[in-house]
Amino acid sequence: MSKARIRVIDLETAGNGPNDVCEIGWQDVVQEVDGIWIVSEERGSLLVNPGRPISPETMAIHHILDEQVANAPFWKEIASTVLRPVGRIDALAAHRAAFEQRYCTPRLTGEVSWICTWKCSLRVWPELPRFSNQMLRYQRMPQGLVHEIGLPAHRAMPDAYVTAHHLRDLLNAASLEQLLVWSTEPGLLPRVPAGPERGKSWDRVGTEALSELLRDRDADVRFSAQTELTKRGELGTPTVAEPQQRSLL
Incomplete structure (x- = not known):
């Protein structure tokens, strides 16, 4: 029987259009036979051609240049290969998942459910002062997070890697079913x-x-x-x- 698996997704974009993705990163979290969730070795990222110039405002955040994505595949060509991987997938996840869901539509994901680690963090760690992905990283210092793999911030794979450590700890504090319910609520x-x-x-x-x-x-x-x-x-x-x-x- 295959392990339960959740794929954490992070996107960098060229602007606010529906196809403006310029990078997708992912990191899997899997459940071991003893029921404990771990961050797996399955991670990666792909550059994506947004079909338009990257705005200076977004370039200043992720530092992806137009020439770096000029020969990359378009979003609709590549999205499903990451969002619908071979094998079992129990949910997709992202920090403030509503942003990723704007681009990762049900047609591309196969209508799989989403976990929002931001919403779930509010429930599990309400004593914390801030709940951004990077603030959670340094407030909580998740066990096993390799500092260098989680850098640079605001790039797709490093951010997904950091989010995956929050997700792992959330899943080991509450059930998958509970996280899914919280994620459907404000x-x-x-x-x-x-x-x-x-x-x-x-x-x-x-x-x-x-x-x-x-x-x-x-x-x-x-x-x-x-x-x-x-x-x-x-x-x-x-x-x-x-x-x-x-x-x-």
Whole structure:
């Protein structure tokens, strides 16, 4: 019987268009016979021709040049070879997965489920002050993460490698099924991210202020406020509409 496997994906892009991918990186996390999840040796990256010039704004982040991708395959030609690998695949994962899902559409993935390590980190490590991929790396210092393999930051394979270590630890703290459920819901923020109540845990926010936050533009804020009000018996079950993941936590 083949091992359970989750493929962590990270993308670098040339802009915001639906085919603007200029690099895809991946790192697999597999489950051993004893049930423990580990980061495997299966990782890699491919440059992708976005079919347009890379914007200076994105080039300044990942430092991929137009001439480096000029002879690379286009996204629709290469995506499925990474997103639908040979063998078992139980889920795809990414940090703030909504970004990767904009480009990794169901037609390319085969409609496999996604895990968002950002959303799951909010649930498992709510005591941490920040939840970006790189902040989690240095706040948590995951065991076995080889510093050099995770560099440079903001390149597809190194970032996927770092995310995979967060995913491994999340899977060893909660079940795969639970991570999948959390990933379908908005982010449950541990603290109010902005405004007069900024920095407070939700249990320290008054009911009137929580009711005001139910009208916030950010779906994660609305969901978090609603969850706290539900705990207090003020509301029914929180809604789980997919957010745009704009929170800065």
